[in-house]
Amino acid sequence: MKTAEKLLNIFVTHAEEWVSGESIANDLDISRAAVWKGINKLTLSGFTIESQRGLGYRYIPSEKMTGTEIQHLLPFPVAVRVFDSLDSTNRYAKLALIAEDLTAPLVVISNIQTHGVGHLGQSFFSPSQTGLYLSIALPLTIKDTVQPNLLALSTAVSVAKSVQTLFGETLQFQWINNLYLNQKKVGGILTEAISTFETQTYSGLVVGIGLNLTPSHAEHPQHMGAITQTLSLSRNKIAAQIIADFFDMYRHYATGQYLPDYRRKLIGVGQPITINTNNAALTGTLVSVTDQGYLQLQTDDTCVTLTHGDMR
Structure with a gap:
């Protein structure tokens, strides 16, 4: 792990607290000059770190997304990779399952998707700074059973739980993968599977979640909306909440115990x-x-x- 990454770990752990340069140097067994260089690198990368004589340094959580901060906010360990730009988080997650032979879940997040993919190959509008685009790669064993529709529905319910917790808003569902608020689409879910030809089984799953958090200045479809007009929470916190709620649901998604909630919020019943x-x-x-x-x-x-x- 590079010095800047080690520094960020310390700052995230002590967010908005003053930490002396001497204690950082001692913890990492590096010189004060190396501490300064590492902090300078972090600030150049967009992180907000204040300094004051006699107090040291203080990290201020910002809008910049980082895997380190997301992991710190999670109640359990999981690998998180954050990118400024990807063509598609789902595509990256699928390639990781295939090429890296993953044995544990991996969360992939991007600030922007240049070729975001939605249901049935449709384009998913993914502008920078205003949304949250994440995919979860889930390696499977030969004994695991998969129920794709229930996975999609349970993910919708878990995302709705996160949105209710964070924003106090109640999402509705358009079968099978769209998320709505006030009759506007504010998100979508894309579940994909990787199969093994020889055994005719699934070797991995990818669950993609896209949310329009705030309105975008970029041209977007008229039917698209946003969860809030102004974001008062960091996207790191939002991502951590969604990841935590997803895995809490994923452990028992095959039971269907969330279906009554899904049915209550299903758009178009009787129409x-x-x-x-x-x-x-x-x-x-x-x-x-x-x-x-x-x-x-x-x-x-x-x-x-x-x-x-x-x-x-």
């Missing part, structure tokens, strides 16, 4: 909707979701159960 699936469109009345996370649609002829589709 006519159209579902696009496999290049075909089905129109009917939305009934509910099954215990497997499938959509029930009442058409003129029968009640249809759908495992996937794009709701309109």
